[in-house]
Amino acid sequence: MLSEFSLIDRFFARRAANLRSSKVTGSALGIGDDCALLAPRPGEMLAISTDMLVEGRHFFADVDPEALGHKALAVNLSDLAAMGAQPQAFTLAFSLPKADEPWLAAFSNGLFALAERHDCELIGGDTTGGPLNLCLTVFGSVPPHAALRRDAARPGDDIWISGTLGDARAGLGVQRGEWTAHASDAATFRHALERPEPRVALGLALRGIAHAALDLSDGLAGDLMHILERSSMRASVDVDAVPRSDALRRLAPEIQRRCTLAGGDDYELCFTAPATARAAVEAAAQKAAVPVTRIGTISALDATTDRPAIAWRNAAGAPLTLTLQGFDHFHAE
Amino acid sequence: MLSEFSLIDRFFARRAANLRSSKVTGSALGIGDDCALLAPRPGEMLAISTDMLVEGRHFFADVDPEALGHKALAVNLSDLAAMGAQPQAFTLAFSLPKADEPWLAAFSNGLFALAERHDCELIGGDTTGGPLNLCLTVFGSVPPHAALRRDAARPGDDIWISGTLGDARAGLGVQRGEWTAHASDAATFRHALERPEPRVALGLALRGIAHAALDLSDGLAGDLMHILERSSMRASVDVDAVPRSDALRRLAPEIQRRCTLAGGDDYELCFTAPATARAAVEAAAQKAAVPVTRIGTISALDATTDRPAIAWRNAAGAPLTLTLQGFDHFHAE
Numbered sequence: 213m214l215s216e217f218s219l220i221d222r223f224f225a226r227r228a229a230n231l232r233s234s235k236v237t238g239s240a241l242g243i244g245d246d247c248a249l250l251a252p253r254p255g256e257m258l259a260i261s262t263d264m265l266v267e268g269r270h271f272f273a274d275v276d277p278e279a280l281g282h283k284a285l286a287v288n289l290s291d292l293a294a295m296g297a298q299p300q301a302f303t304l305a306f307s308l309p310k311a312d313e314p315w316l317a318a319f320s321n322g323l324f325a326l327a328e329r330h331d332c333e334l335i336g337g338d339t340t341g342g343p344l345n346l347c348l349t350v351f352g353s354v355p356p357h358a359a360l361r362r363d364a365a366r367p368g369d370d371i372w373i374s375g376t377l378g379d380a381r382a383g384l385g386v387q388r389g390e391w392t393a394h395a396s397d398a399a400t401f402r403h404a405l406e407r408p409e410p411r412v413a414l415g416l417a418l419r420g421i422a423h424a425a426l427d428l429s430d431g432l433a434g435d436l437m438h439i440l441e442r443s444s445m446r447a448s449v450d451v452d453a454v455p456r457s458d459a460l461r462r463l464a465p466e467i468q469r470r471c472t473l474a475g476g477d478d479y480e481l482c483f484t485a486p487a488t489a490r491a492a493v494e495a496a497a498q499k500a501a502v503p504v505t506r507i508g509t510i511s512a513l514d515a516t517t518d519r520p521a522i523a524w525r526n527a528a529g530a531p532l533t534l535t536l537q538g539f540d541h542f543h544a545e
Numbered sequence: 546m547l548s549e550f551s552l553i554d555r556f557f558a559r560r561a562a563n564l565r566s567s568k569v570t571g572s573a574l575g576i577g578d579d580c581a582l583l584a585p586r587p588g589e590m591l592a593i594s595t596d597m598l599v600e601g602r603h604f605f606a607d608v609d610p611e612a613l614g615h616k617a618l619a620v621n622l623s624d625l626a627a628m629g630a631q632p633q634a635f636t637l638a639f640s641l642p643k644a645d646e647p648w649l650a651a652f653s654n655g656l657f658a659l660a661e662r663h664d665c666e667l668i669g670g671d672t673t674g675g676p677l678n679l680c681l682t683v684f685g686s687v688p689p690h691a692a693l694r695r696d697a698a699r700p701g702d703d704i705w706i707s708g709t710l711g712d713a714r715a716g717l718g719v720q721r722g723e724w725t726a727h728a729s730d731a732a733t734f735r736h737a738l739e740r741p742e743p744r745v746a747l748g749l750a751l752r753g754i755a756h757a758a759l760d761l762s763d764g765l766a767g768d769l770m771h772i773l774e775r776s777s778m779r780a781s782v783d784v785d786a787v788p789r790s791d792a793l794r795r796l797a798p799e800i801q802r803r804c805t806l807a808g809g810d811d812y813e814l815c816f817t818a819p820a821t822a823r824a825a826v827e828a829a830a831q832k833a834a835v836p837v838t839r840i841g842t843i844s845a846l847d848a849t850t851d852r853p854a855i856a857w858r859n860a861a862g863a864p865l866t867l868t869l870q871g872f873d874h875f876h877a878e
Binding site for chain 2: 257361425
């Protein structure tokens with residue numbers, strides 16, 4: 213059994229130090245003191261987000277630990293991407309039932325591979341015994357007026373989605389036995405579930421172009437409502453325009469709809485931008501090498517439609533009545 | 546059963562908003578967006594620390610939830626105090642087996658009562674179902690050159706302790722049935738265990754006076770070694786000088802020694818300062834209204850004593866051989 217300090221040192225502190233020494237600008241003080249010291253870039257602010265991942269809820273006990281290391285950081289970097297922030301650093305606190313060395317080695321490999329790609333330094337943490345639980349807090353730098361907020365949607369804005377939606381939820385359904393898929397499609401779904409790619413480059417490229425943005429973690433239907441509520445707007449969305457993979461298209465239409473609109477775990481960006489910025493959005497997407505798709509429009513509240521809401525329609529423009537609920541962590545799904 | 550969003554809103558977001566509106570300077574964006582935005586004071590850096598608290602290890606299942614709310618933030622503010630940082634904000638992520646409203650109300654009362662005393666804003670968080678686990682990350686502001694680091698102890702420095710040590714460990718022993726105490730002493734111990742007071746004012750007052758500092762969470766013997774290892778120094782400590790409460794003095798001498806030197810959960814500051822600064826240290830302690838006690842001295846490594854170590858002695862100066870181990874979260878105690 214490793215002691216706390218040798219465990220941190222072996223799997224995390226040394227690699228964190230290597231990453232730090234490779235950075236042009238880093239923290240002034242990292243792992244090993246009471247606090248880390250960090251500053252945003254001059255004139256900018258720190259964007260901060262925290263996420264907790266629990267076994268049995270966010271991942272299965274038999275998850276590939278390398279994939280878990282990737283995903284734990286990816287879902288946090290996705291929050292930075294949704295603010296248009298440049299990743300700088302993160303802290304990692306976790307409880308583990310036992311100090312399982314091969315598990316920790318694989319977990320830290322997955323974690324640091326992604327951290328190194330984004331030049332994101334591990335600056336502190338905490339480890340303790342207990343049921344498996346991971347808590348990461350990430351720090352990015354963003355000019356305050358360029359931050360992509362949830363409350364900034366404006367009437368006439370297009371609604372955009374990056375990548376495709378629904379594959380992660382399709383993968384969960386395969387794992388749960390809710391539906392089946394061909395082996396290669398199941399592998400596609402599983403990859404989406406385990407290896408989400410945070411859209412950091414797209415978030416940065418959308419600074420000054422997008423109005424509102426967030427990342428899709430709980431499903432489009434629920435997450436888009438957060439933009440609408442905070443912006444006091446309504447949305448019209450073409451459910452047939454919501455981008456999906458070829459693999460997902462091979463599942464039944466009602467499963468496709470459920471997965472794309474209420475699936476969760478997508479970690480794609482949903483953002484709004486004025487119609488005049490379409491070329492700029494496309495250029496930003498090209499620069500970030502991520503496809504983007506327009507799925508609807510934002511409109512103002514008026515006397516007859518005074519509450520934020522989503523009007524769903526199909527490609528022909530016919531209205532649809534959908535009862536969809538985002539993934540709510542205190543509800544059994 | 547509360548949904549995640551109404552739960553956050555009812556117990557945390559509204560009160561966080563009240564606290565925020567009362568602050569002269571606050572975050573630019575708090576709960577409800579993908580990230581919070583925070584900046585240190587001009588010319589300063591953010592001091593950042595994270596701690597995870599797990600049921601059965603850091604607290605008992607039947608803990609008073611108000612006390613737990615206090616302690617969860619207190620142990621994190623204690624890390625800021627140990628850096629000489631001014632608290633600014635914190636994030637809170639937690640997993641809960643069920644959304645127990647009275648429990649959450651009491652927990653949030655304990656949490657915010659301390660947060661409001663330190664003008665420390667809740668800027669974000671995450672809630673999920675799962676075994677009870679609390680992860681807080683705190684943010685303070687400190688001029689980088691005034692930060693009290695662990696690697697700054699110098700030969701000839703006095704070693705100082707704030708408050709008294711050992712009461713929290715004595716309280717744990719009473720709860721575990723390791724020893725007994727009179728009812729009023731047991732209440733004193735329990736208060737120390739459940740309601741540690743972060744020494745924020747003392748940490749601020751020691752800027753520019755103390756050399757090295759840390760907060761005592763795992764026991765003096767283990768924690769002082771962190772200063773010695775990072776500073777490449779040795780220490781001589783008078784075990785009889787280590788301050789203790791009258792209540793602790795009524796337990797057996799060997800229990801007193803175990804609790805004061807290897808107890809853990811004290812959340813007092815241990816710091817070093819040059820002998821020429823004794824009057825300044827006393828003045829800082831008076832300003833912060835916290836007693837401080839000199840317990841030993843720092844010395845350089847030399848050819849015959851080339852490893853960081855603590856030489857324990859009694860009040861008469863006689864050397865003692867102690868086998869003490871700090872509280873290590875991956876060892877059964």
